[in-house]
Structures are given as C-alpha cells and as structure tokens.
Amino acid sequence: MKDTTLLIAGMATLSAGTLAFRLSGPLLRERLTFPPWAQKLLETAAVVLLAALAATTALAQGHAFTGPSRPAGVLVGGILAWRKAPFLAVVLAAAATTAILRLLGVP
Amino acid sequence: MSSIYRTLSPRALRSRASRTSVLTGSVRRDIALALLAVWLIGLSYGAIAVASGFPPWFPAAQSVLVLAGASEFLFVGIVAAGGNPIAAALAGLLVNARHLPYGLALPDVLGTGWRRILGAHVMNDESVVFALAQDDPPATRAAFWTCGLGVLVCWPGGAILGALIGTAVRDTSALGLDAMFPAVILALIVPALRDRPTRRTALAGAAIALAATPWLPPGLPVLLALTALLLLIRRRPALTRKRPALTRRRPALTRKRPTRWPARTRPAP
Numbered sequence: 001m002k003d004t005t006l007l008i009a010g011m012a013t014l015s016a017g018t019l020a021f022r023l024s025g026p027l028l029r030e031r032l033t034f035p036p037w038a039q040k041l042l043e044t045a046a047v048v049l050l051a052a053l054a055a056t057t058a059l060a061q062g063h064a065f066t067g068p069s070r071p072a073g074v075l076v077g078g079i080l081a082w083r084k085a086p087f088l089a090v091v092l093a094a095a096a097t098t099a100i101l102r103l104l105g106v107p
Numbered sequence: 108m109s110s111i112y113r114t115l116s117p118r119a120l121r122s123r124a125s126r127t128s129v130l131t132g133s134v135r136r137d138i139a140l141a142l143l144a145v146w147l148i149g150l151s152y153g154a155i156a157v158a159s160g161f162p163p164w165f166p167a168a169q170s171v172l173v174l175a176g177a178s179e180f181l182f183v184g185i186v187a188a189g190g191n192p193i194a195a196a197l198a199g200l201l202v203n204a205r206h207l208p209y210g211l212a213l214p215d216v217l218g219t220g221w222r223r224i225l226g227a228h229v230m231n232d233e234s235v236v237f238a239l240a241q242d243d244p245p246a247t248r249a250a251f252w253t254c255g256l257g258v259l260v261c262w263p264g265g266a267i268l269g270a271l272i273g274t275a276v277r278d279t280s281a282l283g284l285d286a287m288f289p290a291v292i293l294a295l296i297v298p299a300l301r302d303r304p305t306r307r308t309a310l311a312g313a314a315i316a317l318a319a320t321p322w323l324p325p326g327l328p329v330l331l332a333l334t335a336l337l338l339l340i341r342r343r344p345a346l347t348r349k350r351p352a353l354t355r356r357r358p359a360l361t362r363k364r365p366t367r368w369p370a371r372t373r374p375a376p
Contacts, residue, residue: 003192007165010192014182015172017200022227025210026217039208045336046202047299048312050177050292052332053184055313058289060320062188070286077290081297087144091151094290098283 067107073098129249134237138250141233142257148176149265150272151287152183157273158284159187170266174259175231177295178202180288185329198330209235214244216251229255232295304339311335 058074059065077094085093130138149170156166161183169179178199185195209230216238217226229252238251276282300306312332319328 004162006192007161007186010182010186010196011165011169011172013193013196014178014199014203015169017196018173018175018178018203018206019224019228021200021203021206022210022230023224025207025230026213026215026223026227027210028207029211029213041336041339042204042208043299044305044308044339045333046177046205047296047305047309048332048335049181049198049202049329050296051300051309051313052316052329053181054289054292054296056188056316056320056328057184057292058286059317063321066285069283070289073283073286074289074293077286078293078297081290081294086140087294088147090294091147091287091290094286095151095283098286099281100283102281102283 069098069101069106072101072106129245130241130253134241134246134250135253138233138237138254138257141237141254142261145176145233145258146261146265148291149262150269151284151291152176152180153266153269153271154273154276154284155180155269155288156183156266157270158280159183161187163270163274166266166270167263170263171259173199174228174262175199175203175206176262177292180292181329184288189324190327194330201333206230213238213251214247216248226252226255229259231255231258233258308335308338311338 073094234255241247312335316328316332
C-alpha cells in the first residue's frame with residue numbers, strides 16, 4: 001500500500017492489458033472464431049475469481065472471521081440478487097442490513 | 108456484416124447527428140437506470156478504496172484508465188488484503204479477459220481510427236448488453252455509444268465523489284460500506300451462477316479460498332480458487348458433452364475425411 005510506484009505499475013498493467021483485450025476482439029473478429037470451450041472456461045474463471053473474492057471479503061478480515069453483521073448484509077443482498085431485485089436494491093439492502101446490525105451492537 | 112453497414116452508412120451518419128432519437132423511450136430509460144446504478148457503484152468503489160487505505164487519486168485515476176468495475180474492485184480488494192499489485196493486476200486481467208469475446212460478439216459499431224480506440228475503451232458489460240439488445244444497426248450503434256460514453260462519465264464521476272466522501276467520513280464501517288463490496292460482486296455474478304456447472308465450480312472456488320484464508324498470505328486465496336476450474340476439466344461427462352459441439356464444426360473445416368471424424372466423439376475407454 002505504501003509503495004506508490006508498485007501501485008502505479010499495477011494500475012498500468014491492468015489498464016493496458018484491458019485495453020488490449022478490448023481492441024483485439026474487433027480486430028480479430030473477421031479472422032478468428034473463439035472455440036466455445038475456451039470462451040466457457042474464461043467466463044467460468046472470471047466467475048470463480050469473483051465468487052472467491054465475494055466469499056473472502058464477506059467473511060474474513062485479514063486471517064480472521066469478521067463479525068456476523070457483514071456476512072448477514074451480504075446474505076440479504078445475495079438473496080435479493082437471486083430473486084432478481086434491481087441492482088440498487090441489492091447493494092443498498094446489504095449496506096443497510098449491516099449498518100442496522102452494527103447500530104444494534106452486533107460486531 | 109460490414110457490407111450491410113456500408114449500404115446503411117448514410118442512415119447511420121444521419122443518426123449520429125441526433126444519436127438518442129434512434130432509441131425508443133424505454134431503451135433510453137433503461138440505459139439511464141443502468142448508468143445510475145453504475146454511478147452509485149462507483150460511489151461505493153471510491154469510498155471503499157479510500158477506506159481500505161488507498162490515496163483518493165488512485166480510484167479516480169483507475170476508474171478512468173481501466174473503466175471495468177469488477178476488475179477494479181478485485182484489484183483494490185487484493186491489494187488492500189496485502190497482496191502484490193502486479194498479482195492483483197493479473198487477477199484483474201483474468202476478469203477482464205471477457206472483453207475479448209465481447210469484441211468478437213459485437214457487430215461493427217466502433218468505426219475507425221481514434222473512434223475505434225475510444226469505442227474499445229468504452230466497451231463494457233452495460234454497453235455490450237444494450238448494443239446487442241437492439242435489432243437494427245443504427246440503434247445498435249446509438250445504444251452502444253450512449254451507454255458506453257455514459258459509463259465513461261458516471262463511473263469515474265461516482266468514484267471521485269465516493270473517494271471524497273470516504274475521505275470525509277471517518278467511520279465508513281458504521282454505514283455498512285464494507286458489506287456493499289461483496290454484495291456488488293455477488294450481484295454481478297448471480298446471472299452466471301444460474302448455470303449449474305458454473306455455480307458448482309464457483310462454490311468450490313469460494314470454499315477453497317475460505318479454507319486457505321487463515322493460512323496463506325492475503326490476496327493468494329482468491330487466486331488459489333482458480334484450482335476449482337480443474338473440476339470442469341477433469342469431469343469426464345462434461346468433457347464428452349462438449350465434444351459434439353466441437354466436432355459438429357469439423358466437416359466444414361476438414362471436408363477431406365468426413366467419414367473418420369465421428370470416431371473422435373467416442374469417449375476414451
């Protein structure tokens with residue numbers, strides 16, 4: 001976090017690589033058909049990464065368990081998302097649930 | 108595809124002058140709602156980044172330069188947990204690899220020269236979804252650019268305001284902002300999770316990451332979750348189910364030996 005140079009290097013890598021992905025699609029479109037299994041694997045890899053991120057940030061702070069208020073909020077958001085509630089409702093309900101639980105003294 | 112565009116180009120040019128008029132009212136309203144959501148998520152992104160120790164300029168700069176929410180959240184999450192920024196960038200790139208198939212699926216809406224570069228930069232989940240939902244080329248183009256440029260304004264706008272709020276508000280945990288982040292990610296992947304094999308793999312990955320969290324250095328458990336992809340590769344039924352789709356394309360490619368390729372569909376003993 002303290003090392004600004006490394007942070008900027010990370011940001012540069014991410015932004016340049018992302019633009020490369022975005023440009024190569026239209027450039028390759030007429031020359032290449034992506035094999036369906038590769039497309040599927042890439043999609044699933046992204047979902048797996050994000051699911052793992054959601055799970056760890058919902059339940060852990062560093063190496064330890066967070067209090068129950070954060071996962072409870074995320075759970076409410078997740079249920080709403082599964083029931084196809086609008087994006088805004090999902091995000092606000094998660095924050096509100098956690099905020100109310102903390103107001104009641106739950107860690 | 109491009110020949111269709113060429114014949115339509117006078118109409119497409121005229122529509123560029125009054126871009127939004129090509130879109131129906133309901134499409135414009137849907138785009139506006141999506142942009143509002145993007146703005147609000149940007150707000151939480153900026154606030155979360157600052158709350159987890161980033162300087163305010165960082166989410167502001169990243170929101171303009173990367174312009175891909177999920178990967179930025181992932182980057183901030185991994186680095187905030189103590190992970191290496193380069194490793195975080197690579198994880199973000201894995202998430203952003205979906206933009207390549209997006210570009211392959213998108214009809215020719217970008218144009219050429221600087222327009223192509225700007226158009227590629229504003230290619231994101233929202234602009235691609237709205238573009239693909241239209242049925243004629245001028246509307247596709249208008250939806251793509253309206254939504255794409257809208258995201259280019261709303262995402263950094265939200266992130267900058269969020270960073271300022273995050274700097275001003277001392278105790279962001281009282282507002283439950285830390286629950287917002289996983290909820291945003293969850294909401295982004297819920298549509299993909301309705302597919303059963305994907306859901307199983309994602310749950311396995313999440314379980315692996317959680318199990319590793321007490322033991323491994325921060326940031327690594329999320330990357331370790333990718334080992335769950337082996338479930339997809341190693342499961343034989345899934346593999347054989349995929350093969351017919353591949354072999355179905357073969358005849359066009361290898362017309363010389365049409366009698367021999369079906370033997371390949373049989374699973375190995």
